Amino acid sequence: MSGNTHNQQYYGASRLGKGVCYWGPTQDLINTFQCTDGLPITESPLYDAAKPFDNRDPRLDMYCVRQNSRYLGYQFEPNTSVKTVSNYWPVINGQSGTPGSVSNSDASNAYRSFSGYLWRKHIDIADFNSTSVSGVSDMNVGIFRLAELLLIYAEAKIEANQLDNTVYDAINRVRLRAKMPALPNGLTQAQLRKALRYERKIELANDGLRWYDLRRWDIAKTVMNGVIYLNRDAKSWTKSIITGFDESYTPIYNPTEAAKYFTTQEVVFRENKDELWPVPKSEIDASDKLTQNPGY
Template sequence: MKTKNILSIGIIALAATFASCKKNYLDIVPTDRVPDVAVLADSALLEDYVINRYMSVKLQDKEGEGTNPGFGRGFEYALWSALTDESIYNNDDNTWLVQRGQLAPENTGIAGTIWGRSYRSIRECNYALNHIDSVVMSAGHRTQLRGELHFIRAFRYQDLIRNYGGVVLMGDKVYNLEDNLGDDALFTRASIKQSIDYAVSELDSAIQQLPLANDDSWQLGRATKGAALALKSRLLLYAASPLYNAGTWAAAAAAAKAVMDLGKYSLDADYAKLFLSYTGNEIIFARQYAIGARHVCLEISNGPNGYNGWAGNTPLQNLVDAYQMSNGKDITDPTSGYNAQNPYANRDARFYATILYNGATYRNSTVQIYTPGGKDSKDGPSNWNTTKTGYYLRKFMDDKYPIDNPWNVAGLQPWIYFRYAEVLLNYAEAQNEATGPDGTVYSAINLIRQRAKQPALPAGLSQAQMRDAIRKERQVELAFEEHRFYDVRRWKIADVTENVPAYGVDVTTSGGSYVYTRKVALSGRAFAAKHYWLPIPRTEIQASNNKITQNAGY
C-alpha cells in the first residue's frame, strides 16, 4: 500500500539533505540513507521526500513515538490542551511548569521543540524548491509538488509566528554548516506583520499550484487548495487580533469566505464521529495513519483507569462549565435549569461527545469516578492512573479499538488540522469585528449550533455580545484541537483565563446520592504578560552567538 511506503521512508528521506555535509569529513558513501544525488535523479524519490516534509524528527522524549511527529501535538502523550484551561496532563511530562508560569529559555517543557523543528523543516523545503526544476517530471506533477512545498513552508512559519511573534525569514537559501554565520541578516527577526505577509505570500503561491482535491486514497493527508486557503484564513484572523495588530478584520473575513465559496466543504451531521475517520465533507486537511505505523493510541493514553487506561489528558472543570445547557443558556444563568448536584443533565450535545464524567455510559459500562469504591477513582485498579480532575477525555476515542494492547490494531483515526467548522468560526469572528453582527455572522454560528442541537443565537445581539458568543462557541466546538492556547493569547485575555485555578471535582456518595465538590486539581496555575509569547530556547540564542533577540520578559 502506497501509504505505508510514505510513512516508512521518513528517516531515510529526511537525511538526504544532510548527506552532502557529511562528505566534507568522511570519504565514505553512507548505506543508511538515500544520497541527494539519487533523490534528484528520480521523481518518485523526490515525491517521497516532499511527502515526508509533512513530518519531522523526534526532538524530545514522548514525542512522535513510533512514527515521526507531524504538525502540532496530535497523537502525543500530552496534548497542547494540557497547557490551557481545557485540561491537565495527569502525569505532568513537562506540562505543569507551563501551567504554573515557570517557562524560561532554559526550561521550556514540552513547548521547546517548535523553533528547531520549524527551521529544520523550512531548510528542507528550501532544498527541494532549489532543486525541483532539475528533476525530470511532468509540468503538472512539478507544479503540485512545488505547491505542497510552499504550503508546508507556510505552515512552519505559521507555527513559529503564533508561538514567538516576529521570526527570522530565511527566504529560499539553504544554509550549511560551512556558511558564514556572521551574517547578521541570518539572525534578524522580522516584525509580526512582515512575518505574516511572507507566510501569506507563500500560501498565495500554494493556492495557485495545488489541486482542489486529492482523489486517490493514498494522497489523503496531502495539501490541497482548500488546505492552503484555510491556513490563510487562520493566519489573517490571527493578524487582525489584538495581540498581533498586523492586519484587518475585513481581510480575515474575506479569506474565510474564500474557503466557503469553494462549495466543497460542509458540516458533518455527527460531531462525535467526524473525528474517527477521513470521510465526509468537513475535514479540510488532516494527518492520516496506517496499520503498522505505530504511534500513541488515544484510547489507552486517555481512558479511565477502571478500563485499564492511563488517564492522560484529563478535562478541567473550567472547560466543563463552559458547555451550555441544551436550552442554550449558560449554567450561570439562574433560569437555565442547571442543578449543581445533577450537573451533567441536559447539557450541550458536544459535552457528551467530548468528556467522560461520573455516570457516563462508556464501552458497555458506566464511568465511576465517585469514592468510595468507584472503579475509575483512586479506589479502582491502577490508581496511579486515576484522574486528578474528576473527568476523562471522550473526544477522538474510537470504541471499535481496544484499550488493552491496542498496538498495531488501533490508532487509525486522523488528526485534523483544519475543518470547516473552524472556517465558519473564523468568518463569524472576523465579519462581526469588521461590520458587526450581520445576517452572515448569525448564519455561520447557527449552522454550528444547529449541528450540536443548540438553539440559534437570539436576534439583536450587539457587536460585543456577539463577540462573547463567538468566543464561547470556539471554546466548546474546538476543544482539544490546539486552538484554545492561541485564541486566549491573540484575544489578550490569557491574563484572565490562565490565572484562574485549574479546577476539578470530587465526587462522593452519601445516602445513595452523589455529592459534587469543586476542588483545585493542579495548584499554582499562573500567567504573566511575558507568557503571551514563548521564550526562544536559550540554546538557539547561544547558537546565534547571542544575535537572535529574545522575547521580552525572558
C-alpha cells in the same frame, strides 16, 4: 489510514479503558456548557444542580465523560465509594445479554482521573485492544475542521464590527449541527464576541486550540491565574458555587462555596513572558538578527 503512531487514547482513556487518564476536562469546562435553551446554567430555568447533566448542550456528553457514563466498555465512576462497576464487554462481544461486574480501578487507582472527568472526543472504542504507550491508533489526528473555519470567519467579522447575517450563519451552522438553538438576532458586538468565544471553547474543546485563543484574546492572564477547580471524587454541588460568566464565557465562582465541593490546582500566567514561546537557541545562533523573547 492504518498504522498511525500517536498514543492520544492511551493518555486520555480511563484506567479500565487501558489508559492512564492524564487528560480530562476541568470543572470550568463542564460548567460552561449551556442548557438546551441556549442560556448559561446561572440563568436557565432548565438547570437543576441536583441533576446537573440534564438538559445541557449535547456536546457535553459527546465530548466529555462524567460519572455514571458508559465509556470504552465500562461504567465510569470516579467516586471512591463505588467499589464495582458494570463491564459491558460481554454484551459488546455477544457473549451475554447483560453486563458483568469488575473492580472499579477508575476510582481506586492513585493515578485515576485528576479532574473527575475524561475526554470522549478523539477516543475510539475500536482502539481498545491496541491502546498502548507506544501508540498504534488507527484514528487520524485532525488537522483542520470546518467548524474552526466557520468560527475564524465569524471572529474576524465580529472584530471588524461587520455584524451582518453571515456572522450569524457561520456560528449557527455550528450550533444547529450540535442541536443547540440559533443565536437571537440583533446582538451587539460584545454579545456576539461572547457567543463566538463560547462556541470556540465548546466546539473546539480538546482540539489543541485553546492555548492560542487565550493568548490572542489577551485573557490568559485572567483565565490561567489563580486556581482551577477539579472534582476528582465526583461530588455533587449546589448552584451557589457559581455566580455568572464573564465576557469571554469564563465561569465566575464564589470561592468560599466552590471550595466546599471541589479541590483546586494553582495555575500561574506570567505577563510579558507567557504570551510567547521562547525562540529556540539554535535559531538565535543561526542568525544575528534574532533576539530572545522577553522572560526567557
